[in-house]
Amino acid sequence: GAVVSQHPSWVICKSGTSVKIECRSLDFQATTMFWYRQFPKQSLMLMATSNEGSKATYEQGVEKDKFLINHASLTLSTLTVTSAHPEDSSFYICSARDTRDRVGETQYFGPGTRLLVL
Amino acid sequence: DAKTTQPTSMDCAEGRAANLPCNHSTISGNEYVYWYRQIHSQGPQYIIHGLKNNETNEMASLIITEDRKSSTLILPHATLRDTAVYYCIVLGDTGRRALTFGSGTRLQVQP
Numbered sequence: 607g608a609v610v611s612q613h614p615s616w617v618i619c620k621s622g623t624s625v626k627i628e629c630r631s632l633d634f635q636a637t638t639m640f641w642y643r644q645f646p647k648q649s650l651m652l653m654a655t656s657n658e659g660s661k662a663t664y665e666q667g668v669e670k671d672k673f674l675i676n677h678a679s680l681t682l683s684t685l686t687v688t689s690a691h692p693e694d695s696s697f698y699i700c701s702a703r704d705t706r707d708r709v710g711e712t713q714y715f716g717p718g719t720r721l722l723v724l
Numbered sequence: 725d726a727k728t729t730q731p732t733s734m735d736c737a738e739g740r741a742a743n744l745p746c747n748h749s750t751i752s753g754n755e756y757v758y759w760y761r762q763i764h765s766q767g768p769q770y771i772i773h774g775l776k777n778n779e780t781n782e783m784a785s786l787i788i789t790e791d792r793k794s795s796t797l798i799l800p801h802a803t804l805r806d807t808a809v810y811y812c813i814v815l816g817d818t819g820r821r822a823l824t825f826g827s828g829t830r831l832q833v834q835p
Contacts, residue, residue, distance in 0.1 A: 612767075640822040649811075650768070650825040699767045701823070712758065713823060715767035 608634045610702050612716035619690055620724055627685045627719045629700035635680035636702035640713070641673075644697040656683040690723045697721075728812045733830040736806075742799040744829050746812030749793040755816040757788060758823065759797045761808040768811065768825075771797065802833045 609632040619625050629639055637658050642650040654675055655663040662675035674686040683702075687694055699718040729747040736742040748757065758773040772779055772786045774795070779786045785798040799806055811828040815821065 610767075642822075642825075649827055650762075652822045652824070655822060697765075701768075712770045712773060714770060715760075718765070718767045720765075 608714045610714045610716040612719050616720040618722045621691050622689055625687045629683045629716055631681045631702045634704040639683040639702045641685050642699045692723045695723045730812050730829045735832050736802045738833050738835050742802040744797040744810050747794045748814045751792050751814050755814045757795050758813045761810045763808040804833050807833045
């Protein structure tokens with residue numbers, strides 16, 4: 607199956623700093639990528655939809671100025687957590703859909719990035 | 725997208741078949757049933773999906789009832805590595821929208 611990678615796999619940072627997380631589709635092109643967040647013992651929650659060459663679409667309650675998304679190519683989307691605070695500590699996961707997929711085809715998930723803000 | 729209902733947790737003996745049910749009584753004709761699983765501290769893993777016919781791949785089988793209001797994911801010979809949270813998700817359109825994850829079923833495979 608298709609492979610999605612994320613970097614870094616984990617990061618620890620001080621409060622107030624910014625952290626960039628990369629999501630790459632390794633063997634396919636992805637017009638659309640999705641960013642999720644998962645807190646302990648909870649399910650995945652969609653944060654935003656990232657579209658190549660256009661602005662991201664954010665879910666209600668997600669601050670677009672705090673979580674900056676850039677989808678500059680068909681294989682790379684980045685999520686930058688600006689001025690991170692301890693409450694931003696979470697497991698961030700991206701997914702991507704193969705551009706060539708027809709109706710009913712699947713999305714592929716990255717391994718996730720664990721962020722700890724001190 | 726149709727809402728799904730799954731049991732909170734299930735146990736299964738190693739080597740036996742694990743049958744995970746999912747109700748999706750409000751599913752519409754163009755909506756697919758997807759199954760993903762999430763092993764602890766990892767990203768979700770795609771398992772299988774179907775529209776109305778039963779499907780089988782190297783990981784599992786998906787049985788969808790004739791009225792499409794429910795389905796069952798079958799892991800034919802569960803191993804300890806199959807211990808995970810299993811999510812049943814219904815999604816229409818061409819997949820441009822994101823998947824909506826519910827609480828899923830926590831499957832514990834016992835030795």
